[in-house]
Amino acid sequence: MRDRQPGGRLSGMKRCTVVGRPNVGKTLLVLSLAEHLKARTVDVTFMDPSGAKQVRTYTVSAAIRELVGPRPHQTRCLQSIVVEVPAGKGRKVVELVDTTGLVDHIHEDLQIRRAMAQTLQAIRPAQIIVHVVDASTAGRDGSGPPAGAIDRQIADFAGSRGGYFIVANKMDLPDAARGLARLQRMFSGCAVLPVSAAERTGLREVKRHVLRSL
Template sequence: MKDIKCIIIGRTNVGKTLFAINFSNYLGCKKINLESIYFDNSRTNKTFTRKEAILQLTDKEPHKTRCLNKFQVTIPVGKKKRQIAIVDSTGIIDNIHPEPDIRKAISQTLSIIKESKIVLHIIDVSAMLNKKTISSLGEVDYHIASFCQMKTGYAILANKIDILGSEVGLKKLRSEFPGNYILPISALHKRGFKEVKNFVVRNAQL
């Protein structure tokens, strides 16, 4: 039986990789077995502790992730256990990136969306506090939502809900995407992970 793909997508520096690491840990992975798949289909495999993964895979600079990073987890689905591939991806941007390798990595991200049963679209709601909604979201977020909203396994994860005042950003996000399923989370503090797990399990059964 094929793994169920659950891709994590969004703009750069919204917390995708930290979410992937901490969510995999929340689902029971003490050691993170990571398969990195590059745009030329070359692959590498590494094993990390949670702390090692955070140190080596996350960064404040954009486009630290330049491939698909697959975290393999096992979760109970109904009376069985299923393999879920939590796939972290390259951050998508509004314009064309000048570096060819990053352009190819972004293209790789877009291509896997179609074959993923579950799509978790991360948006940083703290960035919406003091900015106009459209400029803080970016065109790419609207394109992702438009492209994925017909998928039953599509959800928007409103990240950084732990930051003071972020409920204002969450309210703006809900008004901007009224027809979408939105879950408030903190990738840093694992808030909202129970609801995300329930969403993943529910859609893995469909």
């Protein structure tokens, strides 16, 4: 039995919060990272903005089927899973916190507004912030900037600290290579890692960056 703090968290456990716009692949990234770390099942703790908690155990493939989707705002509260990351001869325990996507405008749905406020609150206590953007969208729209105002704000808010990096996801899609180059120019001060959560590429680099910040 591991030493648990009153809140149920393992003592000394570091928190890695995954943020970004809706539909960029945050949930699939978290679950494919758990899979990459050889988790067969995941205990997902759903933390409602009201404070209620519920834990459900899934196989990774069932979690992907149920929690990942093309609808924006499939994730409507903080969803956290605890994973073990091999580090040297030992292992480090990390809580991966998946969040509700952030948008530029004030969302019409109160539940989503509350969940977005919960996302912002989850950024502060995290040791590591992973900011996910869609590289293929960034490459497609040639006229505007490759990422929106909310991405700029996340980078300004979270990027001034250690343990922050950007994942350029959906590298398997058309225009993503161009999107990656544009994102690397826009966010020239920080690491922008090319990933395809769908094809499970780039995950080793993500793991390395997480470990480096622990």
